[in-house]
Amino acid sequence: MRELIAYLTAEQPRINATLEEETSRLNALVQPVAAHVLKAGGKRLRPLLTLLFGRMLGYANDDIYPLACSVELLHSATLLHDDIIDDADLRRGNPAAHTLFGNTRTVLAGDVLLAQANAIVARYGDARLTTCIAEAIMATATGEIAEIEYLRSTGHPQETYIDIIKGKTAFMLQASCQLGAMIAKAAPEQVLAASDFGMNLGIAFQIVDDALDFAPSAKDIGKPVAGDLREGKLTPPLLMYCDSLQGDARKSFVTSFENGTFTEEEVLSIAASIRELGLDVRTRELADTYLAKAQEALDTLPECAERLMLGQTIDYVRNRKH
Secondary structure, eight states: HHHHHHHHHHHHHHHHHHHHHTTTTSSSTTTTHHHHHHTTOOOHHHHHHHHHHHHHOOOTTTTTTHHHHHHHHHHHHHHHHHHHHOOOOEETEEOOOHHHHHHHHHHHHHHHHHHHHHHHHHHTOHHHHHHHHHHHHHHHHHHHHHHHHHHTOOSOOOHHHHHHHIIIIIHHHHHHHHHHHHHHHHHHHHHHHHHHHHHHHEEEEEEHHHHTTGGGGGGGGGGOTTTHHHHHHOOOHHHHHHHHHOHHHHEEEEEEEHHHHHOOOHHHHHHHHHHHHTHHHHHHHHHHHHHHHHHHHHSSSOSSHHHHHHHHHHHHHTTTTO
């Protein structure tokens, strides 16, 4: 992954400078909230995907940077909103914005960032781009509603979980790839390949994230171990664990999951059992099925340095440790 890391290292200052420039235009009351969520850092995967697809398909102009950052602002808005919905105290080991600025101001700042993402894309004067970002916003919000609807539910199939994580993560990565292809005026089949790559990469990214939720290292990055269990989200490791139980043990798990009555000792015991049974590994194997689809889509695109680095994003997702 040397090439990808070198490329990201080279591009990250420009990406961060663009994010700072765009948020500096916001109202002074909004800027501290925006600065706080962006200061928490992150991998800047979404801007990177837009840049790589744009460059791979022939777009060389520097005006791609605000477009690349538009989905990062959308992502930042969802983080502000998610932490309120989840009542989370921390974000990447730092205080969540709502704990510093209050719920109301944080929600409204998130709304401003959503509008700003739209406004940035609208500058390019291409209806396809504005439709793309608008659809990503709608799909992401719908995914959040679906997640809330199925909280503490054990009666829905894995397909419902996939639909939820498409909204949580995959639609934003898909939009990042599509924007890069679209601004490059790529052929329809290339835009479709970019779309398929981003969707499958995004699904896999979230599945791996759900496997990492049960890693002992979760607490090292500001997340409680088994946070999904505590919040009542039936992710693949938990679904597999539930399916492994029989009789009274299964009934007890379902009752405690649906009512949110696990003790701290029980939570840690279930997390340990998931690791001992290898269910976190099986979850990663599920992610691999989507990464294979992402690779198939990528293989249809022009062979070049950017395609090599996009392939390395697949390796990055597959091997994530945090």
